[in-house]
Amino acid sequence: MQQQLDPYSEPGNYIVSLLQQQQQKQGQANRPQKDLNYFNYCLLFFGLIYLFAVFFVGVGNPKILGKPFDSSNQACGVDVGFEKYPFIYFVQPLSGSTWKTLCVSECPDDDKAQSLDCHPNTVTANCDKKPDNIPAEYQTLIYKSVAYKNVCLPLKAEYYKQVIDSSSEPFLVSILTDINNAQYLILSILIFSIILNLLFFVMIIKYKWFIYFLLIASIVCLLILTGVSLIIAFGSMGVAAPSTGDITPAKAIEMAHSYFGSSGILFTVVLFFIVLVLGSPVYMYYYREKVKRIKEDLEIIDRFISPHLMQYLELTAFLTVLMIIFSFLWFGLELNTFSFGQRSDDQKLPPFQKYSISLVSYPVGFFNIVFFIVVQWILVATSSFLIQAFVQQKYKGYVVHYQNTHNLQPQYNLELKQDSDFISLFLETLKYHIGSIIYGQVKFTKHLFQVDLAYFLTYFNDQDFDTSIENAAKMGESYHQFTQNPLYIQYIFYGKNLGDFYSRFFYFSVGNISALLAYLLIAITPISAQLSNPTVPVIVVYLFTIYISKLFANIHGKTLDALNQLLLMDYTKKEQKKGEEIQIGTVGFHAAADIRILAQHFQN
Numbered sequence: 308m309q310q311q312l313d314p315y316s317e318p319g320n321y322i323v324s325l326l327q328q329q330q331q332k333q334g335q336a337n338r339p340q341k342d343l344n345y346f347n348y349c350l351l352f353f354g355l356i357y358l359f360a361v362f363f364v365g366v367g368n369p370k371i372l373g374k375p376f377d378s379s380n381q382a383c384g385v386d387v388g389f390e391k392y393p394f395i396y397f398v399q400p401l402s403g404s405t406w407k408t409l410c411v412s413e414c415p416d417d418d419k420a421q422s423l424d425c426h427p428n429t430v431t432a433n434c435d436k437k438p439d440n441i442p443a444e445y446q447t448l449i450y451k452s453v454a455y456k457n458v459c460l461p462l463k464a465e466y467y468k469q470v471i472d473s474s475s476e477p478f479l480v481s482i483l484t485d486i487n488n489a490q491y492l493i494l495s496i497l498i499f500s501i502i503l504n505l506l507f508f509v510m511i512i513k514y515k516w517f518i519y520f521l522l523i524a525s526i527v528c529l530l531i532l533t534g535v536s537l538i539i540a541f542g543s544m545g546v547a548a549p550s551t552g553d554i555t556p557a558k559a560i561e562m563a564h565s566y567f568g569s570s571g572i573l574f575t576v577v578l579f580f581i582v583l584v585l586g587s588p589v590y591m592y593y594y595r596e597k598v599k600r601i602k603e604d605l606e607i608i609d610r611f612i613s614p615h616l617m618q619y620l621e622l623t624a625f626l627t628v629l630m631i632i633f634s635f636l637w638f639g640l641e642l643n644t645f646s647f648g649q650r651s652d653d654q655k656l657p658p659f660q661k662y663s664i665s666l667v668s669y670p671v672g673f674f675n676i677v678f679f680i681v682v683q684w685i686l687v688a689t690s691s692f693l694i695q696a697f698v699q700q701k702y703k704g705y706v707v708h709y710q711n712t713h714n715l716q717p718q719y720n721l722e723l724k725q726d727s728d729f730i731s732l733f734l735e736t737l738k739y740h741i742g743s744i745i746y747g748q749v750k751f752t753k754h755l756f757q758v759d760l761a762y763f764l765t766y767f768n769d770q771d772f773d774t775s776i777e778n779a780a781k782m783g784e785s786y787h788q789f790t791q792n793p794l795y796i797q798y799i800f801y802g803k804n805l806g807d808f809y810s811r812f813f814y815f816s817v818g819n820i821s822a823l824l825a826y827l828l829i830a831i832t833p834i835s836a837q838l839s840n841p842t843v844p845v846i847v848v849y850l851f852t853i854y855i856s857k858l859f860a861n862i863h864g865k866t867l868d869a870l871n872q873l874l875l876m877d878y879t880k881k882e883q884k885k886g887e888e889i890q891i892g893t894v895g896f897h898a899a900a901d902i903r904i905l906a907q908h909f910q911n
Contacts, residue, residue: 518602695869
């Protein structure tokens with residue numbers, strides 16, 4: 308004889324009724340799309356960016372960005388006939404004569420040479436060294452030099468100061484050219500970070516103690532990063548060009564970094580790392596109970612993840628590749644945007660000041676940056692939304708499985724979707740909830756830290772984001788009526804946002820290690836001679852690897868938070884007639900104490 312379920316008894320009837328409501332809403336023939344207007348606004352904004360892209364790709368010329376111009380206003384290494392002459396050479400590196408320049412194929416390393424491999428111009432008609440007995444203003448001086456970016460830096464102190472004073476780039480141009488020059492280094496470290504994420508992910512699945520090793524490694528790398536940044540910062544303050552004598556090539560490049568590098572960027576990075584170093588012990592102590600609990604919960608979560616591991620990794624790989632491809636395409640658009648401008652006719656302007664960026668480029672470039680940030684947020688939020696939706700579907704499966712194995716009458720007639728995988732959820736999300744995901748990332752709300760819970764409720768209740776964020780806030784207020792309940796106390800102090808806690812030190816660990824590797828590669832490879840601000844590629848690497856690592860961290864983090872939330876909801880709920888007082892009924896079959904109870908069900 309089948310056992311009939313009591314509405315206020317086992318197994319988790321409150322959440323079963325909620326899951327049934329979810330099933331009914333999602334099965335409606337004319338199921339409405341949520342927050343569709345925000346999706347339309349986003350499409351309109353993206354369409355505007357696309358129109359800008361078409362225009363600037365047509366009129367921009369990224370090859371000219373950051374390139375020097377000779378005395379005849381020809382772009383070295385870019386203009387027709389000048390492709391083989393990428394370096395600017397100062398013919399007379401003397402006060403008042405630094406405007407006389409030539410484009411050369413390579414920087415001379417012999418001051419005894421009689422000619423340069425250059426492209427003549429209207430000011431300097433040939434590349435031969437002039438006799439010493441003619442006036443200095445008519446001479447073509449040949450001196451030892453070293454290539455730095457597109458400039459031949461003299462190794463003679465008397466000339467060095469004159470050349471470096473005439474070789475500064477506009478700040479924005481120097482930032483963009485630094486990223487452009489380091490793009491292969493950045494890409495290689497991003498690929499390394501993906502491998503690192505996979506390695507850490509596998510190690511955490513296989514050895515749960517590795518999570519504590521990761522925590523220690525993150526702090527150690529952070530300390531090294533801070534030390535390296537401080538050494539670079541204070542080292543750059545003491546670098547000065549000698550007034551006489553010869554300069555070594557390494558010293559010339561070091562002084563150029565000190566001269567052209569932005570002290571504001573460098574000290575901002577130093578301050579950021581110092582704050583992290585000082586804040587990490589405080590953060591760890593404040594959340595010490597979560598630190599103690601994380602290993603045990605990860606063991607349980609892995610029992611949930613393991614049967615669906617390939618689906619998790621396929622979703623993460625797809626979003627990661629999408630993020631990297633989009634980022635490089637976006638940077639190409641930004642280069643085109645800021646390479647739209649015009650040349651000056653003034654021959655006596657410094658070589659890097661002869662091309663002025665159009666004023667139109669600045670507001671468009673700003674909108675491009677907003678576009679980039681929003682898309683990155685949306686990709687990470689999509690990962691969070693899909694994982695939480697996936698957990699809900701699988702949780703429903705455990706409920707159905709429990710009813711079937713215990714021969715219980717399925718009072719709520721729950722049906723488990725046979726195709727409850729990430730592909731079907733992704734398509735469902737694109738159709739019904741993509742507007743809510745977008746809105747959640749651009750909406751300014753006082754409930755900022757409840758956005759993920761709002762995403763959880765958006766899918767769970769099949770409702771719009773505004774309703775979800777308000778319900779998330781009310782849910783928090785309602786839970787405070789249960790402060791004497793042991794499960795609620797455990798959830799608040801140990802379980803709430805445990806996934807976010809785990810995710811933070813996971814992606815900061817990968818970010819710290821990747822940034823440290825970037826510093827090392829810049830220091831030991833020739834790429835340093837192509838950078839005005841060596842710290843800029845490090846910042847780019849740090850930010851990108853953190854975004855990529857968030858996608859990997861979401862696998863455990865959002866699964867953990869979603870299951871904790873489901874456990875908290877897995878109570879019978881009894882409302883008084885006025886609907887103001889909420890009481891806890893009997894504990895549902897998944898929520899006898901906390902997430903630990905799930906372990907035996909995940910093994911089925």
